[in-house]
Amino acid sequence: MTFEPPSDLDLATIAEQLGRQPRAIRAVAARCPSGHPAVIQTNPRLEDGTPFPTLYYLTCSRLAAAISTVETSGVMREMTDRLAVDPDLAAHYLRAHESYLDERDALGPLGTQVTAGGMPGRVKCLHALVAHSLAKGAGVNPFGDEALELLSPHWPVGVCAV
Template identity: 75%
Template sequence: MVAEQLGRAPRAIRAVAARCPSGHPAVVQTSPRLEDGTPFPTLYYLTCPRLTSLVSTLEASGLMKEMTERLADDEELAAAYLAAHHAYLAERDAIEPLGTDVSAGGMPGRVKCLHVHVAHALAVGPGVNPFGDETLLRLADGWPGGGCES
């Protein structure tokens, strides 16, 4: 199913971390290294085509720039985002340490990829990744919704 969603063979999948309301995979957890040993720091990967498309539309709107700018002005938000970064690293390092403090999605200094933040938020639940949670709220009218094709 994940290969069908991605249109290619998936790499380094460990588990389905979250599902669409229809039961299809929405997020997969990946290994910290690819099969050939190459580091792959993205622990959670969004696979739901509908959700991926909706997130891409938000990215194209310039939302990531606005979110990054808010980090400089909102200490509480910046602290929550830093905590999300540390939580992400701790989860990944519990599987296999990569010896780096690079997590994903630009954490903790900028917002680079909303797909990563949404995947993280869906995998671990609300209250951990503030930008993942915020993005999901912005998408509430379009996802989740029933009748997901895949």
């Protein structure tokens, strides 16, 4: 999958979405229906060399708010519990972790197996998992895909509030 370099307008929009200047941005990895950046791809290290293991970072404030609402429902514990009883799901989630790690390390190895969202042993942050699913497409991250289904009544809806 090829991502677009951010335009000056993208960078200004992302800064407005985040309430700060974006760090270590490589590309826009996914856009919301109104065309604003929704997910950025970042470098494995910040400009000062600090490791930054989150390869895909959610920027859309409307989507972030909707995900936060879903997270309060207890769904992450249920997802994590399913990993212990569903070997196919656990294997799929492990593959998501491994592909994330391989992709990030191809940009610059960090020497760590930490990826994002709790992969591969638990579900810790739906924001990171949804960002991964939006960037890579359906079928790569099972819990990111499930979270997007849970979000469907809330996002995408009309034009984003940047």
